[in-house]
Amino acid sequence: MKFFTAITIIICLLLISGINRLGAQSLSFSQPLNFLPAAHTDKAIDITNFKGGYFVTWKDAGVTGGINVCYLGKQYDTRFSQNEATAGTEKSAFAPVLRVINNRIYALWIGIDGTLKYIVNNSDTTFNTQNINTAAFKNPQRLRSGITATTIHGRLMIASHADNKNEMVVALIDADDNGMLKPSVLQIVPDKKSDEYPFIVTLNNNMVRICYKDYSDQGIYFADLNIDTGVWTNQAPVSGSKTKVSPAVYHAFNTTRLFYIWKGNKKDNRIYYATDNEQNKPVNDSALPDYFKTAVPVSICNVDAKKFIMAFIGEDQKFYLSYFTNYNPANWMEDTLFPAKGNFTLKDIVIPGSHDAGMSALNGTGGTQGSSINPCNTLTQTQNIGKQLNAGIRMFDLRVGLFHNAIYTKHSSSDCMADAVGGGYGERFKDILDSVKTFLDRHKKEFIILTFSHFCPTEASAGHVADTIIRVLGKEHIYNNQSKSIDQIKLNDLAGKVIVTFEQYARADKLIDSNTIADKAKTFLNFRRAYAATNLINKLLAREELFFKSMKNGVNNNDLVRLDWQLTQSGDEAALICNDFQNEKVSPVINGMMLLTNVIKKNQSITDLAISGNKYLPAKVNEWISNGTINKANKPNILYIDAAGAWITDYCIELNGTPVYN
CATH class of the missing domain: 2.120.10.10 (Neuraminidase)
Incomplete structure (x- = not known):
């Protein structure tokens, strides 16, 4: 390194x-x-x-x-x-x-x-x-x-x-x-x-x-x-x-x-x-x-x-x-938010979030070209969710599907694996839920946000996934918002709980409510974000700066501002990524071409891109706060990254102590 x-x-x-x-x-x-x-x-x-x-x-x-x-x-x-x-x-x-x-x-x-x-x-x-x-x-x-x-x-x-x-x-x-x-x-x-x-x-x-x-x-x-x-x-x-x-x-x-x-x-x-x-x-x-x-x-x-x-x-x-x-990252909320900020809301603080959170391991592949899937073009995280929880990560983006008759996290080019060019299955869903339950039992002041999207009804419908969550976690661990909006919920009310939201789906009892990604929506939770879709750091920086400038006068009551900080592989990178990737179904000539292309183009895996891009995040956010691009009205509430680790928790703690968050 x-x-x-x-x-x-x-x-x-x-x-x-x-x-x-x-x-x-x-x-x-x-x-x-x-x-x-x-x-x-x-x-x-x-x-x-x-x-x-x-x-x-x-x-x-x-x-x-x-x-x-x-x-x-x-x-x-x-x-x-x-x-x-x-x-x-x-x-x-x-x-x-x-x-x-x-x-x-x-x-x-x-x-x-x-x-x-x-x-x-x-x-x-x-x-x-x-x-x-x-x-x-x-x-x-x-x-x-x-x-x-x-x-x-x-x-x-x-x-x-x-x-x-x-x-x-x-x-x-x-x-x-x-x-x-x-x-x-x-x-x-x-x-x-x-x-x-x-x-x-x-x-x-x-x-x-x-x-x-x-x-x-x-x-x-x-x-x-x-x-x-x-x-x-x-x-x-x-x-x-x-x-x-x-x-x-x-x-x-x-x-x-x-x-x-x-x-x-x-x-x-x-x-x-x-x-x-x-x-x-x-x-x-x-x-x-x-x-x-x-x-x-x-x-x-x-x-x-x-x-x-x-x-x-x-x-x-x-x-x-x-x-x-x-401080202990596993207890960072208790150590730094309570009791002083117990009457704050999620809109008043910033927490670390994990993109495609369950993709720290590749347990299976799928899609019409599943043989092209490998860890380099599929994995987004370096630690499983249990370790991310102990590292202080508190918001998890999850996409799930059915694999070998069990629910796993997934990362694919389409919501349904059958329609995808390629995709991979990550951590087993029950292992994730068990980790969340165990964590909350041990850390009574910490709270977690789980967001689900990219449902495929023929693999794992929203209703089936919701039933699984409630059965494994138990209702006592899930926050019931009782029709309150995000800006009305105090951190004191969230301690020891998990907020569960699904993309455009809600249960009648509100144990699981709906989320959207839009400029304006009437859902329980709406994420304001800008996705750069680039492997170039300068384009990512420009996109995010423009995003915050567009919100300089504030956001809606049910909005949480999410800083999406992902560098994305190009098509060539995703197809030809791993120098050591070998598949017996692919001819040695093609494998040699993959190696040569990587040497010439210096292609990077998703986590390689993340590690190179993440080092810019604190410097740029500090700069944007200093010059007014980020202010009290448009400040990020979630720093949402690939290759999440305790360093982003530490930076969130630092930000929560600044005037923008007080």
């Missing part, structure tokens, strides 16, 4: 893997993804946010290695960013670190001679790598092992290790008007011993904390320094854990919450963490899954008040990123 930007990696990562739940600590995380694939190191990497852009720094692998800095891009960049540079001929045996001070970003490292070296940025995206600077100490001594840094009241404070067996040192450093570091004094940390460098974090305007590995028992401890008085507190343990390398400590989510994280003791390379407020001693620790493994310290970079990035070096010496949030 190509590297686009730090956050784009995370988006793609979440599209593929979803988010996992971390129990007692109320944290969720994504599976790690390799980035900057050509880079390797045997020491820690550091990642930092500077003016909305992300930088990383590292040393090349080896006893000593060159110092590298790389600009990755901004959170909602849509184009590839990689501005990589080396600090001249400088080398180090230890990991470098990044720190932002007074509107500048510094890369700092320990030189071969044990001095503190640094470079300073010369733009928002680059460093001045020609001018290598040395920080002077009034009581010079060699540093070793590594360095960390923090800022306190506009000043730089570094923590490192003295060039002896077990002494740690700190120094408070001022910068002049040109950003050059002034001479300072190295202070030995008294009565606390470690054979590794400590991590340092700011607590307030006169207090810092170091976290370190004790020299004698390998335990993890912290101690605080009052920089005004020079007094250190006694050391306190972190959860009673042990480690062989420097344990890291960071502020998480731009709050007073601290996040301690370390590799296991001795040959245990799993990653452990503990988290608590600054004033508390963390007692319990948790282990990340086995695919988080490292032999060196890790780095954390805050994105905003709800999420941060963790960067670490795998056992293969490659670079990995993971994405942590302080």
Whole structure:
């Protein structure tokens, strides 16, 4: 997978893997993804946010290695960013670190001679790598092992290790008007011993904390320094854990919450963490899954008040990123909408939606040319509906048909498979309904919208599908609107329920009501949307922008505005899509033509198109809100996508906190 930007990696990562739940600590995380694939190191990497852009720094692998800095891009960049540079001929045996001070970003490292070296940025995206600077100490001594840094009241404070067996040192450093570091004094940390460098974090305007590995028992401890008085507190343990390398400590989510994280003791390379407020001693620790493994310290970079990035070096010496949030996507409505927005309606918020939601698997094909159907031209989702529910998706577009005497989701060129040129059957319908019921039983504040369309009476009539839904879900799980319109239904009334609507069909008891897609309709629920029907992102952007401009004065009471964000395969792509697609009924010559056509035209699967197109969604919606194209009267209520994952949930949470939705 190509590297686009730090956050784009995370988006793609979440599209593929979803988010996992971390129990007692109320944290969720994504599976790690390799980035900057050509880079390797045997020491820690550091990642930092500077003016909305992300930088990383590292040393090349080896006893000593060159110092590298790389600009990755901004959170909602849509184009590839990689501005990589080396600090001249400088080398180090230890990991470098990044720190932002007074509107500048510094890369700092320990030189071969044990001095503190640094470079300073010369733009928002680059460093001045020609001018290598040395920080002077009034009581010079060699540093070793590594360095960390923090800022306190506009000043730089570094923590490192003295060039002896077990002494740690700190120094408070001022910068002049040109950003050059002034001479300072190295202070030995008294009565606390470690054979590794400590991590340092700011607590307030006169207090810092170091976290370190004790020299004698390998335990993890912290101690605080009052920089005004020079007094250190006694050391306190972190959860009673042990480690062989420097344990890291960071502020998480731009709050007073601290996040301690370390590799296991001795040959245990799993990653452990503990988290608590600054004033508390963390007692319990948790282990990340086995695919988080490292032999060196890790780095954390805050994105905003709800999420941060963790960067670490795998056992293969490659670079990995993971994405942590302080909410559970499976409970996001309870965590972010209730109780504050309980009296809002669906028209006041935005939720993530899944297009052709049940097409995460291909369990059968049909149509007059069913042999041409394969996952690449049929599947629209990367996760089944159960996983999408846990990733926070709350609106599901479903089309169903009869296959092997059971109801399955379908994706075909016609409503009835017999009339279709080709089509595929996805997830079994009962499995979907069981997932919905189980989910609602476990998550009493979440609500779901299921919309059904493209009925074929000879396969699965609307009446038969409705009876199946009510039998499996039970009436207690289905919201009965009792003839209310969408703008009258409060979120409090929807908690723990599912709204079920069918295309132009309603039961008399209103357990299942009707939906339409029109500029104006009298149905219970009408979707206002514009479908671009293109595989070109520029055409999709233009179509959606025109759509919102057409509604700048508002919509009807029963309308929910749905942002349809799908890139569609061309006819050639749909027919010739998979390089590895082979069918024994098709001649080798035709298969060879398929391969050649894909190489020449760079055709993409539906999910490939989705992953490439989805990275534009947050950037463009933010732009349209900023310039007034999207306003309170026409704002989207559903972000409706292929390859749905927790990243779109996260973006909906972000939008729900903006003035347009308040």
